[in-house]
Amino acid sequence: MSGDRARIEVSHLTKRYGEVTAVRDLTFTVEPGLVTGFLGPNGAGKTTTMRMLTGLVSPTSGTATIGGRPYRRLPRPSRTVGAVFDASAFHPGHTARDHLRVYAAMGGYPDSRVTALLDLLGLAEAADRRTRGFSTGMRQRLNLATALLGDPRVLLLDEPSNGLDPEGMRWLRGFLRQLADQGRTVLVSSHVLSEIQQLVDDVIMIRRGELVAAGPWSRLAGPPAVLVTSPDADRLAATLQASRPDGDAPSVEVIQAGRLRVHGLDAPGVADLAAEHRLRVHELVTETSSLEQLFLHLTTDKAATP
Amino acid sequence: MNHLIKAEFRRLLASRMWAGLLLAALLLGGGMMGAMALIGPENFDPPMPGLHTETGVRSILGILGYTAFVPAAAGTLAATSEYRHRTAAVTFLFAPRRWQVLAAKLATYGVAGLAYGLILAGTAAVALHTAAAVRGVPLGLPASTVLGLLARIGLAMVVYLLIGIGVGALLRNQVVALCVVIGYLYMGEALLMMIPGLNQLYPILPGGATAALTDFTYLADAMSQQLGSTTLQLLPPAAGALLLTAYALTASLIAVLVPMRRDIT
């Protein structure tokens, strides 16, 4: 990786397309060394924001900088930022190697870099096949290879999980985590919370072009809770509270007769404890986090959609 | 800038575009010219003056000039392909100074157009002389003049390729741009010639300027005769060349300036 860490700073960013305001007075920062999720329902303005960050779209007002500079003023942008916007952005008649060689030449990188990236992304065997026949997973890898040609400090990915199977998702998670651990800034957009839930450290959530929430996932999501239905609810509550020394014990809230909400212990923990004390459990559910509830609210809030 | 030109050459050579252009140059230059000369313009339907006359030679060279829609289409394809395959965003990420990308394309395709024109004119010269020799017909123009005219046609191909790039950069939609370019060059100008009043514009349109290069008046004359309108006066060859250059420059300017601030969505 070349040079220092780079923070992304978006300040009062606005984009209007005629009558439509795609992004409205948006302000946030993205920190290096973390994977940040950029969440929002369809049409929220994620793609528009990311395109403004990279100079592909000109903002109506406001600024977006990477490492303190607007994208178009970066001396050699592909050394600082790698970005993936479209699931497939290759000439179908080009091979993976052809494609990378075009952009290696454009960025001034040696052909050895092309070979290294084909290897790194597991594309060595497909390198000389035309991209026309590539699967979604291979396309995503070739997109990433292109973005990484300049060994950039910042990686922007627009809906990278679209169309990936669970195995592909697992691979992507590991790969992005590795990049963030190297000190890079990684911003990943998605309209499906569950897809990036296991991937991100920080979250920026927008709706209709406006910021809704931003911060570390753990803080926004709130402590997880477990809902228990049990005919032995009273005894279970007592057992839970006595399971650990006072200050450390799970807190139990009685919702109604036979139903408890437990904080501070996960579902397997509750189940094991109940089994140990021969207490019956009829239902055990991990409650959706407050972030999930917020997101669900955003996506289903019909009244709020224009 | 050198990086960008290198990249565009790699892009061109990696696709089948260059092979297609080479094939077209051989087929239209050697192939079509050879076939026309072997059959003889006097046997065309309707018949045209034979190869032993100056008009005959100028006419079949002029017909070669009408194949300029091929390099124009190639230029249009090249300029729109990045939008069609969505690589434009990637390219502009690597090179945010977009005018440089288009300038690199113009330079690359200028060279490609030159090669196309050379092969087209070269194979056409060989085919014309061989066919004339086979049929034992002496050409109505000295060999040096024929070569000079062919060289002009070859250069005109570069101009048309650049015009194609300009239109492509302006319209971005591949199918629309191709229809406009081919439709206009292949049919549009011919139709214009038939409209009284508007046909007076013909000499300053690209087709008229190209015809002026080789002083190919036969088609225009025949057309005005049939329509009973006044004969169209083509520009002198040098003026035609200047006008074509102006078209190429305008198209290049459009290609370079238009993508500058446009949103890539």
Ligand SMILES: Nc1ncnc2c1ncn2[C@@H]1O[C@H](COP(=O)(O)OP(=O)(O)OP(=O)(O)O)[C@@H](O)[C@H]1O
């Ligand atoms: N080129 C454009 N012209 C007009 N309106 C546009 C344009 N691009 C985006 N929009 C509008 O701006 C809004 C935000 O779109 P954007 O693509 O940024 O959303 P998104 O969050 O990426 O959505 P998705 O999850 O569907 O990809 C939408 O209402 C969209 O219709």
Ligand SMILES: [Mg+2]
């Ligand atoms: Mg989007």
